């Protein structure tokens with residue numbers, strides 16, 4: 533079976549959907565998701581979205597992002613992220629995103645390594661609010677088709693150009709003929725036994741890039757979040773205890789109830805300190821304490837975390853929360869330029885699977901949703917300007933043999949990560 537679209541977008545998270553919405557409405561767009569349309573990391577985001585608070589904050593925001601990234605970031609990308617942050621947040625608000633307010637003004641919270649409060653949020657379920665806003669808008673657009681439970685297994689290429697993708701839907705293989713493909717396949721957390729990510733996100737976009745010798749970058753930069761809820765013998769996705777809990781005063785304690793680290797240092801440093809403390813204490817967790825904060829405040833500000841911990845037997849208003857580090861985010865990925873173009877013509881990568889260089893070696897908290905917005909919008913602009921020059925009408929898609937590889941996409945990425953990050957094997961990798 534064959535279907536023809538102008539643009540195929542693989543992924544229905546913030547970057548895939550925002551890219552679709554910013555494409556010219558005259559373009560015929562297909563957005564696919566491997567599982568249920570809302571099953572993505574975007575939906576899980578809790579803390580919020582970073583943004584420059586105004587012109588005067590731009591240089592400070594840039595410096596905070598560079599410092600957290602250990603100055604391994606690409607400066608031009610960081611400048612774009614900060615400079616274009618305000619406009620993109622405004623666009624989201626115009627689509628209907630409901631941000632928390634204090635006295636009628638948008639509220640800003642703080643997270644680790646930000647020198648000022650500059651994170652906008654929607655309670656502690658910002659990602660759900662972002663996803664719902666985008667999908668509602670996408671559903672209104674006649675030029676956007678959404679297919680759930682549809683998995684991209686490979687892209688189709690000719691003469692070094694991408695001309696579509698092969699997807700499996702209802703156990704049937706479908707050839708998608710498209711002028712442009714946008715990979716928005718999210719992170720790689722599904723490869724780890726301890727991860728806060730959706731289990732089906734196993735870096736499929738990265739595997740496809742590796743298969744086709746498309747440039748990839750910084751594969752060794754994998755972020756371990758300091759505080760995931762500890763559950764003994766659980767193989768499911770780990771519940772994230774957002775950094776904003778520490779931002780709002782949560783304290784990390786050892787088995788004697790003593791603090792052992794500055795909770796607001798960058799994530800990699802806090803994670804290392806926790807691993808060290810766990811060894812010292814001979815335990816698989818440390819404690820996060822918010823019992824000194826007011827019950828009413830906790831239940832309102834962190835209602836999701838409060839409820840989810842309660843379901844797991846911990847009342848955060850009274851009990852210490854058992855936490856341990858878990859894989860959380862992938863800073864590396866498919867190398868892209870400032871318009872999110874990959875090294876292959878007519879192939880773009882956006883969101884967590886791309887490497888814009890914004891995050892360097894360590895992502896500053898809440899910069900991921902923002903990167904998804906800023907750089908997928910830039911991808912859309914570039915596609916809008918160039919798509920008329922792409923012609924696939926002469927291509928006979930029946931000529932392409934489907935090259936089914938022995939290794940699954942999951943194994944390709946797992947092997948690559950293992951070869952680069954041998955240190956993660958014992959602690960976190962799935963096998």
Ligand SMILES: Cc1cc2nc3c(=O)[nH]c(=O)nc-3n(C[C@H](O)[C@H](O)[C@H](O)COP(=O)(O)OP(=O)(O)OC[C@H]3O[C@@H](n4cnc5c(N)ncnc54)[C@H](O)[C@@H]3O)c2cc1C
Nearest residue numbers: 543544545547566573574577579580684718883884900901
């Ligand atoms: C628990 C948690 C909390 C977080 N909190 C924050 C926060 O507060 N602020 C922040 O900025 N960031 C946060 N992040 C990170 C942020 O949510 C993600 O990095 C971001 O949402 C990724 O967006 P995305 O569009 O790249 O991918 P995702 O939203 O993960 O979407 C990936 C999509 O790709 C699809 N897909 C994958 N492979 C295939 C395939 N082969 N075929 C078809 N479809 C495929 C999936 O089905 C899915 O639709 C958090 C992450 C987690 C896990």
